[in-house]
Amino acid sequence: MKAIIFDLDGTLIDSAPDIHAAVNKTLAETGDGELDLDTVRDFIGNGVHVLIERVIAARGLSADRHPAMLESFLKHYEADPATLTTLFPGVQDCVESLHDEGFALGLCTNKPEGPSRAILQAFGLDKYFGAVVGGDTVGTKKPDPAPLLAVKDKLGARVAVYIGDSEIDGECAQRAGMKFALFTEGYRHKGLHEIPHEARFDDFDVLSAIAGRLAEENR
């Protein structure tokens, strides 16, 4: 069985608007101002703990506030994880066609598993994914390879290819010994050439061919 494993934020979905809204609801609760969308988008990638650390630093708040702010952020985000979120163009067809071609599909994200599953469900994609591992599922987060290897394991896959948008995903795939295709329209913080990848793409219409080729080379 061959598997294609996807990252979520910045790869399948443009989730920054909902994350931004939940951050600002959190800040508003205590009268701590707001942050703009570009700033918050830049904070995405290392999971919710780091997101809130970056929010605290950006607003010049005390680090002691972290537990309460994380709790508030999760409350707001879990209540409304998909209203402003969109799939990147071509994702729906790409996921369906990879599934129809017989690939097992998995999700490996640093977002907590609960809202990740809720988002897949909101877009009707949950039925295609045989395994979902979030930032709180296995005790470590990407770029540690354990979450990615856990998805491959859950799928019972002999060969897997990872698809993601950031330097965190590229490092994770490399450490897991997995081929990596980089989506260049997501939330990366580094230049293309600083991120290890076997292929890159800016349009999901071509991903099915790329993923098939990488899975074949991996035999």
Ligand SMILES: O=C(O)COP(=O)(O)O
């Ligand atoms: O929640 C995050 O910070 C990043 O999520 P991702 O791993 O799906 O890009």
Ligand SMILES: [Mg+2]
């Ligand atoms: Mg991502």
